[in-house]
Amino acid sequence: MDFLQLARTRQSIRKYQDRMVEGEKIENCVKAAALAPSACNSQPWKFIIVDDSPLREQVARATWSAVVPINKFTLQAPVMVVVVAEGGNIPSRMGGKVQNKDFQEMDLAIATQHFCLQAVSEGLGTCILGWFNEKKVKKALAIPENKGIGLMISVGYPEGKTPPRKKRRELKEIMSFNRY
Amino acid sequence: MDFLQLARTRQSIRKYQDRMVEGEKIENCVKAAALAPSACNSQPWKFIIVDDSPLREQVARATWSAVVPINKFTLQAPVMVVVVAEGGNIPSRMGGKVQNKDFQEMDLAIATQHFCLQAVSEGLGTCILGWFNEKKVKKALAIPENKGIGLMISVGYPEGKTPPRKKRRELKEIMSFNRY
Numbered sequence: 001m002d003f004l005q006l007a008r009t010r011q012s013i014r015k016y017q018d019r020m021v022e023g024e025k026i027e028n029c030v031k032a033a034a035l036a037p038s039a040c041n042s043q044p045w046k047f048i049i050v051d052d053s054p055l056r057e058q059v060a061r062a063t064w065s066a067v068v069p070i071n072k073f074t075l076q077a078p079v080m081v082v083v084v085a086e087g088g089n090i091p092s093r094m095g096g097k098v099q100n101k102d103f104q105e106m107d108l109a110i111a112t113q114h115f116c117l118q119a120v121s122e123g124l125g126t127c128i129l130g131w132f133n134e135k136k137v138k139k140a141l142a143i144p145e146n147k148g149i150g151l152m153i154s155v156g157y158p159e160g161k162t163p164p165r166k167k168r169r170e171l172k173e174i175m176s177f178n179r180y
Numbered sequence: 181m182d183f184l185q186l187a188r189t190r191q192s193i194r195k196y197q198d199r200m201v202e203g204e205k206i207e208n209c210v211k212a213a214a215l216a217p218s219a220c221n222s223q224p225w226k227f228i229i230v231d232d233s234p235l236r237e238q239v240a241r242a243t244w245s246a247v248v249p250i251n252k253f254t255l256q257a258p259v260m261v262v263v264v265a266e267g268g269n270i271p272s273r274m275g276g277k278v279q280n281k282d283f284q285e286m287d288l289a290i291a292t293q294h295f296c297l298q299a300v301s302e303g304l305g306t307c308i309l310g311w312f313n314e315k316k317v318k319k320a321l322a323i324p325e326n327k328g329i330g331l332m333i334s335v336g337y338p339e340g341k342t343p344p345r346k347k348r349r350e351l352k353e354i355m356s357f358n359r360y
Contacts, residue, residue, distance in 0.1 A: 001181055001182075001185065001186055001301060002181075002301050003186060003212055003294075003297045003298045003300065003301040004208055004211060004212045004215075004298055004301065005181065006181055006183060006186075007212045007215040007216075007294055007297075007298070008215060010215070010217075012217060027351070027355070028184055030351060030354065030355045031184060031351065032183055032184045032187045033354075034348050034349065034351065034354055035184075035187040035188060035190070035348065036187075036293070037190075037192060037293070037296075037308060039310055041346050041347070043348065043349050043354070045354060046353075046354050046355070046356065046360070047354060047355050047356075048355075048356050048357070048358070048359070048360060049355065049356070049357050049358070050357075050358055051357070051358070052357075052358045055358055084360065095310065095311060096310075099310060099311060099312075101285065101310060102282060102285060103310055105281065105282060105285055105286055105289075106285055106286065106288075106289035106310070106331070107289075108286075109285075109286035109287075109289045109290050110289050110290060110292075110293045112290075113216070113217070113290045113293060113294075114183075114187060114293075116217075117183045117187075117297075118183045118184055118187070120183065121181060121182050121183040121184065128217060130219055130275065130276075130279060130281060130283055130286070131275060131279060132279075141358070141359050141360050142359045142360050143360040144360065147360070151286070166221050167221070168214050168215065168223065169214065169223050171207070171210060171211065171214065173226075174210065174213075174214055174223070174225060174226050174227060175207070175210045175226070175227050175228075175229065176226065176227075176228050176229070177228070177229050177230075177231070177232075178228070178229070178230055178231070178232045178235055178321070179228070179321050179322045180226070180228060180264065180321050180322050180323040180324065180327070
């Protein structure tokens with residue numbers, strides 16, 4: 001299996017068919033996420049699958065901005081996923097403190113991308129969302145006060161033409177040997 | 181192509197054969213990393229491939245700790261990769277500030293994992309390293325003062341038996357529907 005082929009297929013999808021997503025497919029995506037590596041194997045994630053109306057619409061609207069018209073497409077997504085930051089274990093938190101890095105954020109990002117890569121295998125489209133009103137989402141889903149939200153994901157069957165490819169930096173720009 | 185299969189195969193590898201890694205394989209890994217999504221498409225990464233002695237050993241030793249015996253295995257890795265944090269673009273930085281998230285760290289983590297997933301396809305083993313002496317590595321590789329290091333990766337052909345699988349949290353623990 002060539003991962004590069006899958007990576008080339010994956011794109012952020014912002015248009016979805018008005019069609020339910022099978023529970024088994026979502027479960028496979030979470031299974032793939034569960035296999036992501038994490039600092040000190042802390043696995044600091046929980047995936048809340050939101051597919052019930054009107055909760056789903058409420059969560060979708062929480063990704064909108066009052067200032068700029070972003071994320072309006074989420075209202076059409078049949079599934080919204082909320083990736084909860086569970087806190088991590090003590091070694092990973094201590095290590096992050098010393099290294100001045102947020103290992104939990106990194107772990108959640110990788111697990112989220114595992115979810116999205118499996119979604120490609122399932123014929124689904126996803127978009128990772130980093131902009132949302134955390135307070136509103138936490139209240140809507142009864143997420144405990146001491147937990148945070150790392151990212152959100154919109155999920156559905158892609159609708160219409162494949163979107164144009166995002167421009168990528170060239171290999172010679174992003175790769176060097178033995179010095180910067 | 182089923183990503184889940186690849187995710188099940190991937191493991192952190194800490195024992196390497198005394199065998200060079202072909203440049204083309206490393207290039208494919210960077211190509212896969214380049215296709216990772218990033219906040220506002222900022223692609224805030226650069227991959228420095230370190231395979232020259234004694235620079236490689238110097239960089240490997242910079243992942244060791246003076247207090248606990250971690251990362252000693254890196255000295256045997258024929259390739260060390262340093263993932264430089266390039267700073268990101270203005271929208272992603274501003275968005276991160278408002279959302280109180282470090283999108284650059286998340287972007288680098290995902291791109292790093294893309295590298296490691298392609299490595300599996302190439303028959304290579306990798307281990308992501310979040311613990312290192314940033315100052316020493318920056319000096320060794322002439323990384324500019326204003327750039328940071330997100331993560332490092334050790335790379336090589338796996339040696340010996342497949343390591344025992346890490347214990348994973350159960351699906352019912354990490355997945356719920358419509359509420360926490």
